[in-house]
Amino acid sequence: MSTKRRNYSPQFKAKVALAALQNNEPIAELAARFGIHPTMINNWRRALIDSAPDIFDKGHKSRKQNEAQVDNLFRQIGQLKVENDFLSKKLSL
Template sequence: MKRNPHTPNEKAKLVLEVLKGERTLNEIASEHSIHPNMLSRWKNEAIAGLASVFENDAAQKRKEKKEHETEIDELYAQIGKLTTQNEWLKKKIWSVIFLRLQGNHWLIGLVQIFLLSSRPACCQLIELRYTTDTDYQIPMI
């Protein structure tokens, strides 16, 4: 017999045909010009490897689920951290602005740098209405 390399798909089809049991292994082997021992070996390999298909699938799903849960936990931690920083910033920025109103002019530069770095976002963050480059309407507390 001439060696004819078979693809994994061809092997799988032949093994499935053997496992169905509609025809004998020898009939299938002779029809496809394969030695019965070779077909028997493919069948045994397929049966032995069948359990690993399900194990790998389950292990992969567990791994993906764990990674997903870890990512969610990290995102919740990030949300908590940012919320805390946001609340702290809202409280601290008003104390800085009120110090400015009390005549501590050295803080003017700090407030301007902070507000002008990203004007709309910062003004919204501290609930300050921006009107012009130098005029901010400070709500009364």
Template sequence: MTRGRGKRLSPDFKARVALEGAKGHKTASEIAQEFQVHPTQISQWKRQLVDNGPELFESTAALARRTPSAEDVAAPLYEEFGRLKVVLDFLKKCMVRPCDASAFCCDGHRIALMYPASLWGRPRRPGP
């Protein structure tokens, strides 16, 4: 037997129930009976209200400073994508003309040290 998704309750309803619980005039059981929800759910909504309450009163400028823009998130990803593409192209070139196990490859190019040798199947060279 599969379980149903349950009731879909509006954010307005959840806020009213959470406020009623935060007031403390009634017990969770009384509120649950009045609004026909489980007392545990009331506790969860009340906790969310208390935790996220300060965000309601923040200015839009403060919110804008706190949340990064899509460009700020994407820029480092594109940089890493470009670096990995360069390394991949370099390694494809090396696969056409295999090299020895040294750190130099194909026409004396130096392999970038920021990528471990295990990425291209080379054993780690013993230290000095």
């Protein structure tokens, strides 16, 4: 029998990661208090530390905006390739 994985909200992850950054209590106590594994707390804390510079970098687009733009560009490339192949076949006949 399989168990369903729990999904945590970004707000909860941020709350736990900030509590871990404060170093007021050990990771084991935080894990017991929030009911999650200590490794998850360390991963969320590390992710918060790694993404902290992006919060203050207002000149650049967010990661989601960049990914959306890249997806759109790949879609356009695919469409142009299909059109180019179609036209080259029609011209060769």
